[in-house]
Amino acid sequence: xxxxxxxxxxxxEAKHVIxxxxxxxxxxxxxxxxxxxxxxxxIRNRMKSLTLLPQIDEALCCIIVGEGGVGKSSLIRxxxxxxxxxxxxxxxxxxxxxxxxxxxxxxxxxxxxxxxKFGTSGFNPRKDDIPPELVLLIRARxxxxxxxxxxxxxxxxxxxxxxxxxxxFKNLSGPPVSLSIIATGTQEAxxxxxxxxxxxxxxxxxxxxxxxxxxxxxxxxxxxxxxLPLKLPSNLASQEIVHFFLTSxxxxxxxxxxxxxxxxxxxxxxxxxxIELDNLTRANHIPDITEAYL
Amino acid sequence: MRKLLPNVxxxxxxxxxxxxxxxxxxxxxxxxxxxxxxxxRLHNIADLDRDxxxxxxxAANIFALPKAHFSSxxxxxxxxxxxxxxxxxxCPGCLLADIKHGNIPGYRISWVYRWSIVCPIHGFILExxxxxxxxxxxxxxxAIHSLAKDKLHMPPPxxxxxxxxxxxxxxxxxxxYFQQWIARQIRSEKIMLPTGQTVSAKDFFRxxxxxxxxxxxxxxxxxxYIPDTYSYLPxxxxxxxxxxxxxxxxxxxRDPIAFAPSEKAGLLAxxxxxxxxxxxxxxxxxxxxxxxxxxxxxxxxxxxxxDRGLRDKIRNMLAEENNPLLDTATTWFDIDLQRQxxxxxxxxxx
Numbered sequence: 001x002x003x004x005x006x007x008x009x010x011x012x013e014a015k016h017v018i019x020x021x022x023x024x025x026x027x028x029x030x031x032x033x034x035x036x037x038x039x040x041x042x043i044r045n046r047m048k049s050l051t052l053l054p055q056i057d058e059a060l061c062c063i064i065v066g067e068g069g070v071g072k073s074s075l076i077r078x079x080x081x082x083x084x085x086x087x088x089x090x091x092x093x094x095x096x097x098x099x100x101x102x103x104x105x106x107x108x109x110x111x112x113x114x115x116x117k118f119g120t121s122g123f124n125p126r127k128d129d130i131p132p133e134l135v136l137l138i139r140a141r142x143x144x145x146x147x148x149x150x151x152x153x154x155x156x157x158x159x160x161x162x163x164x165x166x167x168x169f170k171n172l173s174g175p176p177v178s179l180s181i182i183a184t185g186t187q188e189a190x191x192x193x194x195x196x197x198x199x200x201x202x203x204x205x206x207x208x209x210x211x212x213x214x215x216x217x218x219x220x221x222x223x224x225x226x227x228l229p230l231k232l233p234s235n236l237a238s239q240e241i242v243h244f245f246l247t248s249x250x251x252x253x254x255x256x257x258x259x260x261x262x263x264x265x266x267x268x269x270x271x272x273x274x275i276e277l278d279n280l281t282r283a284n285h286i287p288d289i290t291e292a293y294l
Numbered sequence: 295m296r297k298l299l300p301n302v303x304x305x306x307x308x309x310x311x312x313x314x315x316x317x318x319x320x321x322x323x324x325x326x327x328x329x330x331x332x333x334x335r336l337h338n339i340a341d342l343d344r345d346x347x348x349x350x351x352x353a354a355n356i357f358a359l360p361k362a363h364f365s366s367x368x369x370x371x372x373x374x375x376x377x378x379x380x381x382x383x384x385c386p387g388c389l390l391a392d393i394k395h396g397n398i399p400g401y402r403i404s405w406v407y408r409w410s411i412v413c414p415i416h417g418f419i420l421e422x423x424x425x426x427x428x429x430x431x432x433x434x435x436x437a438i439h440s441l442a443k444d445k446l447h448m449p450p451p452x453x454x455x456x457x458x459x460x461x462x463x464x465x466x467x468x469x470x471y472f473q474q475w476i477a478r479q480i481r482s483e484k485i486m487l488p489t490g491q492t493v494s495a496k497d498f499f500r501x502x503x504x505x506x507x508x509x510x511x512x513x514x515x516x517x518x519y520i521p522d523t524y525s526y527l528p529x530x531x532x533x534x535x536x537x538x539x540x541x542x543x544x545x546x547x548r549d550p551i552a553f554a555p556s557e558k559a560g561l562l563a564x565x566x567x568x569x570x571x572x573x574x575x576x577x578x579x580x581x582x583x584x585x586x587x588x589x590x591x592x593x594x595x596x597x598x599x600x601d602r603g604l605r606d607k608i609r610n611m612l613a614e615e616n617n618p619l620l621d622t623a624t625t626w627f628d629i630d631l632q633r634q635x636x637x638x639x640x641x642x643x644x
Contacts, residue, residue, distance in 0.1 A: 067384015116320075119398035120438035133442035140393045177356055 005273070009233035011226035018231050022268055022292045024225050025229040029264040032074070033227055036221045040075050043206050047079045050180050051086055051095060055144055058202065059173045061181040063151070065190045066208035069254035075208065079182060096145040097138075099104035101153040107164045114146075128167040130177065138177045146172060146179045152189035167195045173202055179210060211251040217242060224257070225275075228264050234275035236260070244277060259283055268292070302326075307399045308415075311353075311367040311378070312342035313401035316431045320398065326356050332571065341378040343406060343430065345371055350438045367403070374408045374499045381406060381430045381546050382423040383555065384437040386448055387416030399438060401430035404477075409562055411555035412470040414477070414527040417451035420468055422554040462579040464588060465559040471573040472566030488570040501619040503536065505596075517609055564596055567635055568626050575635040582637045589639045591631040599627075 007203045008016045036044075043064060066072050076098070083096040086288035097117045102109055114132060118141070125133035150198060154165050172179045181203075183189070194200045211217045228234065235241070249255050262283035265277045269287060271278065277292030303324060318327035330353060334342060339349050345368040354361045369375050376383070383405045392399035393609040404414055412419055440445075452466060476545040479485045485498040566574030581588040597605055605627050612620040632639070 093394065095396070111398060117398070118393070119320075120435045123442070124440075135444050136446050137393065137438070140390065141396050142394070164617070212589075227382060 006232035007231075009225065010015070010228075012265070014227050014229060017229040021105075025268055026158060026289055026292055028229045028266050029261050029268070034074060034078055035223045035227075037223075038216045039208060043075065044079060044082060044210075046206070047182055048082055048086070050182070051083055051145060055178050055180075057175050057178055059178045059180040060204065061173050061199075061202045062183070062204045062206060063193060064182070064184045064206045064208060065291065066184075067188055067210070068251070069250070069252035070210060071207040071253040072208055074219055074253075075147050076147050076182065076184050080147055083147075093142060096144055096147055097141075097143050098147040098149070100149040101151055103153060103156065104156050105157045106161050107168055110165055110168065125168070128164045128171060130168070132210065135176055143177070144180060146181045148181060148183040151183040151185035151193075155188055155192055162192065162286055163196070166193065166199055170196070170199050170202070211246070211253070211256065213242065213246055217245070217251075221245075221256075224260060228260070228275070230264060230267055230273050230275070232272075232274035235265075236275065240277060241275075241280065244280060244283050248281075251279070262286055265289055302359070304368055306397070306402075307403055308402045309367065309400040310343050310369070310403045310406060310430060311364065311530075312430050314340060314367060317398055317400060320527055325513060330356050343368065343378065343381075344375070345369065369403050369406050373495055374502065375406055375482055376408055378429060379426065382425055382433050382436075383410065383420040384423070384433055385413035385416055385418050385420055385436070386441055387418050389411060389434070389437055390446060390448065391416075393438070399434050400496070401434050407473075407476075408563070409469075409473050409476050411466060411473060411559050411562060412452055414474070417589065418449050418451060420555045421449070424554070434491055440575045446509055446581065454548075464585065465563040466556060468566050468574045468577050468581070469559040469562035471577060472562050472571055475566070475571045475573070477571075486593070487571060487622075489622075491622070497617050500610060500615065501617055504608050504617075505565075505623055506561070561596075564591070567591060567631055568593065568596075568629065570634065578635050579637055582635075589637065591635065591637070593626055593631055597627045 005018075007018060007165045010018070017025055020028070023227065047062065052060070064072055065074060070179070080096060080098045084094050086093040088262040097114065099113045099117055102113060107125055107128065108122060111125055111131065111134065115122045117138075118134075120137075123133045125131055148169075154162055157165065171180060173181055183203075190205060193203055196281050211220075225234055225236045231263045245256055245259070249259075258274065259280060262285070263280045265281040266283055267273055267275055268291065269292065270279070303314075303318050303321065315327055315330055318324055319331055321327075333352050333356070334349065337348060338351075338353070339346060342349065345365070349418065350364050353359075353364045357363075362597055370557060381401070383527045384403065385402070388402055389399040402413075403412070405420055410420060421437070423433055423440065425432075425436065452470065480495055483495050484492050485495050486492050487498075495565075523544075524525075563574065563578075567578055578588055599605060609620070612623055617623075631637070
């Protein structure tokens with residue numbers, strides 16, 4: 001049966017997708033997508049302010065704390081993009097370096113990961129000092145901001161190495177490079193940082209929480225719906241769907257987005273062309289999409 | 295002019311293909327770069343910087359762009375390119391400029407040719423990482439390392455150097471004019487020699503390659519021929535470091551073109567003089583008035599008539615290939631370079 005539809009409920013970037021093959025629509029639904037919402041916008045604006053201010057000796061640093069799946073990594077990528085956009089507007093090179101603390105966090109590896117962002121291999125550290133070669137590269141590139149994802153991985157290291165790495169970060173935030181560090185991590189990472197008294201005073205803490213009932217969640221769902229490649233509106237901001245999200249599982253961004261992606265795939269495979277409580281309830285795992293690829 | 299690559303991270307001006315691909319791969323923002331590297335390995339494409347039809351097709355398919363968009367990222371028709379594991383030259387000025395623009399530095403096409411000794415943008419003599427077995431990507435990484443270790447110090451450009459070390463840098467100046475002449479010539483498939491003869495670029499570079507046989511020597515062999523073969527070179531550090539590990543097996547001969555730019559400048563300057571590039575000849579004439587190094591250029595130093603029979607080898611190889619430049623090369627064996635370049639020896643040097 002043909003469905004009568006219009007595309008008024010879709011964002012202009014998504015309107016053309018509903019005319020594509022089922023496989024392509026599934027892939028569109030599966031793409032990572034940034035939907036701005038109030039909590040993130042607040043943090044992003046503060047981080048933008050940080051980039052606009054001239055550098056000071058004892059740079060201001062921030063840590064964004066939250067449990068897994070609340071969108072910390074997406075947010076830090078967005079902040080990186082904001083930094084890039086700002087640099088492009090000013091017709092300058094980007095002022096940030098972004099790196100992720102690896103699974104084997106030693107000071108040498110952390111320095112190696114930062115150096116890799118400058119296109120070279122690591123320089124040997126002397127104690128917890130910043131290698132002078134790295135100082136030169138940071139200055140030459142005009143880096144002001146260091147974005148660190150998954151800072152809680154530092155806790156995997158032994159106590160001595162942890163102290164070295166945290167002390168190295170403290171040195172990075174002071175002269176001669178005075179980088180503003182913006183890190184994301186879990187509550188444990190915050191505890192580790194605040195246990196180091198010199199670091200404690202430099203870091204401002206921002207928290208990303210799970211979703212709660214309110215206008216913000218409804219606005220997020222309504223915005224996300226505009227990018228779902230479905231021919232019919234789903235009215236995701238309705239009371240019953242919001243209630244489902246808040247009561248059925250931990251309402252983190254990752255959980256909600258995954259449910260929406262999988263429910264969209266079900267709606268496409270089954271031809272219902274909209275998300276309803278029924279397919280949303282069944283979308284607790286990735287659906288079998290092989291038929292769309294045969 | 296390079297065409298824009300819509301929806302793909304942009305290459306830098308004059309950046310070589312492999313450098314662009316590896317930068318894209320490292321940034322992790324676009325999975326197509328990883329896909330391309332994977333497919334190249336699958337198709338046994340070892341050198342991403344050779345103008346290879348299959349490689350360009352792969353890139354065009356993956357990025358859904360016309361092939362023409364990629365062709366400008368390759369050296370001109372693979373003429374006289376340094377082997378992939380010897381691409382250890384770089385310009386510190388280009389690297390620093392990339393860093394200052396907030397970018398990870400990239401490898402440039404102009405460093406990949408055997409005749410390149412000076413950066414056409416900054417006028418610095420190209421530096422060498424001094425390591426064998428490096429790809430373009432490794433070279434950039436090592437070069438940034440060395441640059442940072444050296445406190446981002448920039449060498450003086452060639453013009454300033456000339457006044458300080460004229461005896462040495464004169465060869466670099468002449469070789470740079472030869473480099474510029476070739477760079478202009480390879481824009482088309484034909485090379486127009488200053489004598490008026492027009493030959494295909496392929497034949498020209500094959501002839502140069504064969505002529506350079508005379509400057510090759512077996513690795514670790516007795517160096518008894520060296521004074522003859524290299525007598526035209528300025529006072530220099532002899533490249534005596536032995537080859538390491540598995541490289542020895544693959545490289546029975548050492549190619550002087552793979553040496554550091556300042557070391558190969560003498561050879562290239564001589565080639566410029568032999569070919570008769572007007573700017574090379576006129577600079578040589580000026581140098582000859584000031585330094586005895588330049589007052590008596592002799593083709594015998596490049597083509598020693600000794601028991602190795604290099605002249606015959608060169609002649610035979612060119613004849614076997616029906617190279618139209620056989621006569622030209624043969625003429626070079628005994629050419630009077632002083633007369634060809636119009637060099638007047640000052641009384642002081644006679």
